Amino acid sequence: MTFYCHMPHLIILDASHNQLTDFFGFQPPKNLKEVNFSHNQMSVMKDLSAYSSLTKLILDCILLKITKGLEKCKRLSHLSLAHNKISRIRGLDHLSLRTLCLRGNVIQKIENLQTLRNLQVLDLSCNRIQSLSGLQNLHFLGNINLESNLISEVKEAAHLHDLILLREINLLRNPVQDQEDYRLAVIFLLQHLVLLDQHTVTAEEKVSAVNKYDPPLEVIAARDHMTHLMYQLMQPQVIFDSTLPSLDAPYPILVLTGPQACGKRELAHKLCQEFSDYFAYGACHTTRGPYYGEEDGSDYHFVTEEEFQNMIQMGQFVQTMQYGGHWYGLSRETIERVAREGLACCVHMELEGVYSLKNSYFEPRYVLLIPTVVDTYVCFLKARGFYSNAQMETAVSRIDLYAKINRESPGFFDNIIPCDDRAEAYHTLKQLVKEYLGLEEHGGGGDSSSVTPDNTSTSELSQSHFAIH
Ligand SMILES: Nc1ncnc2c1ncn2[C@@H]1O[C@H](COP(=O)(O)OP(=O)(O)OP(=O)(O)O)[C@@H](O)[C@H]1O
Structure with missing residues (x-):
């Protein structure tokens, strides 16, 4: 091979498929950029510091076990070491590689790649890799081939979650493919993917993945509504006279909403007590056990999981x-019972x-009680x-959810009341309800005795009376 050193203009050298035992046994032509030594018999790598202008080096199928000697090849952007006997990734630190192929080796662990900041294409197919840990800092990675490895857990894809340029990944012939809903789960974890296992990721798949693993509230609600509608339709049909929908006067329901423990239950009870001629508290059913002091039927109807599921199926x-x-x-x-008494139903919910x-035929008024000072909440x-710390964190994080809906969907809530000060919140709520009901106060007092309807007796609370204009 020594004659090559007399070819100063040589740029590309293909010496593949020979019987070379010592590669680069010659003084390198200074312009040499691309070299292919694959299918030879060198097996031991040597110091390549004299080849600093190399940009592409192919060393496939040469029985190589260890990679070293490339430290000075600072321009190397494409390196292929496929089908060798490499068991550990070493000696590639700080190279400016864009493409690295390690296909068909015996690598068990992805390691020592974190300094390859420019890496865009990585081929680790046909190895013995079980985990994708070790790739998380390679922010320019756009394409990873992991076909025929030993990856068995979908959650391994989470290691790639922050690689926002990643568009293609191949996990074909890995045990993980046997998992139910494998494809949707990976698409959910890696939402920028365009190609998974050589098949285009469709928009429908992306939507299905999100709907399955992190459904938007609208989707949750639509499913919930569909379930109850379907089970109800399967039952003998009953006309609910008292809450029958009508165009001009829907049955009046007041819904207090807001994050857990924002005071909505307490305020709902207080309101129903003070305006007992107009409202009654609609106790929901729950499978949670009663807290200290809670009575069955008063705050909730406490039922077992089985009873609850039966109720669902009975529509x-x-x-x-x-x-x-x-x-x-x-x-x-619950709603009917209150309606039969001629009262409006007051409930609280998330x-x-x-x-x-909102999907049902009821047309409640929705009042959002929102904490504005997190510390107070x-x-x-x-x-x-x-509440455990995790429960409190969830509750706090949901404040933003309510605020976001309110910001992005004006009119979603009919009224918003800050609830940092419960007394003040109740005062505002009370004023609001009086407005709803068209009530007047006599003598400026705020207690129940001073509350009277403006033009109808309490026992005759009509649906239109409650309706807000
Ligand atoms: N039918 C329902 N649908 C949706 N959310 C509901 C329903 N019934 C109750 N909730 C809400 O579920 C959350 C948990 O209720 P729970 O009574 O266990 O907590 P809490 O600490 O007593 O909260 P709160 O004082 O706000 O009622 C509360 O925000 C409550 O308003």
Whole structure:
């Protein structure tokens, strides 16, 4: 091979498929940029510091075990070491590689790649890799081939979550493919993917993945509504006279919504007490056990999981929701019972419940009670004394959810009341309800004795009377 050193203009050298045992046994032509030594018999790598202008080096199928000697090849952007006997990735630190092929080796672990900041294409197919840890800092990676490895867990894809330029990944012939919904789960974890296992990721798949693993509230509500509608239709049909929908005067329901422990339940009870001629509290069903002091039927109807599921299947709920691992649901009968007394129903629920209720034929008024000072809200949560840190964090994080909906969907809530000060919040709510009801105060007092309807007796509370214009 020594004659090559007399070819100063040589740029590309293909010496593949020969029987060379010592590669680069010659003084390098200074312009040499691309070299292919694949299918030879060198097996031991040597110091290539004299080849600093190399940009592409192919050393496939030469029985190589160890990679070293490339430290000075600072211009090397394409390196292929496919089908060798490499068991550990070493000696590639700080190279400016854009493409690295290690296909068909015996690598078990992805390691020592974190300094390859420019890497865009990585081929690790046909190895023995089980975990994708070790790739998380390669922010320019756009294409990874991991076909025929030993990856068995979908959650391994989470290591690639921050690689926002990643568009193609191949996980064909890995045990993970046997997992149910494997493809959707990977698409959900890697939402920038364009090609997965050599098949285009469609927009429909992306939507299905999000709907499955992190469904938007609208989707949760639509599913909830569909479930209850379907189960209700399977039952003998009953006309609910008292809450029958009518165009001009829907049955009046007041929904207080907001994050857990924002005071909505307390305010709902207070309102129903003070305006007992107009409102009654609609107790939802729940599978959670009663807290200290809670009575069955007063705050909630406490039922077992089995009873709750039976109620769902009997089509008894208008809406349901899972919160904190428990089920909550507003039954048709709860609303009917209040309606039969000639009263409006006052309930409290989380946002998902509101979304679901908006799909039904009921047309409640929705009042959002929102904490504006997080510290004060946290104090309320702590004061209850039965929430774990994780539960409190969830509750706090949901404040933003309510605020976002309010910001982005004006009119979604009919009214918004800050609830940092419960007394003030109740005062505002009361004023609002009086406005709703068209009530007047005599003598400026704020108690129940001073509250009277403006033009109708309390026993005759009509639906149109409650309706807000
Ligand atoms: N049918 C329902 N649909 C949706 N959310 C509901 C329903 N019933 C209750 N919730 C809400 O579920 C959350 C958890 O209720 P739970 O009573 O266990 O907590 P809490 O600490 O007592 O909260 P709060 O004082 O706000 O009622 C509350 O925000 C409550 O308003």
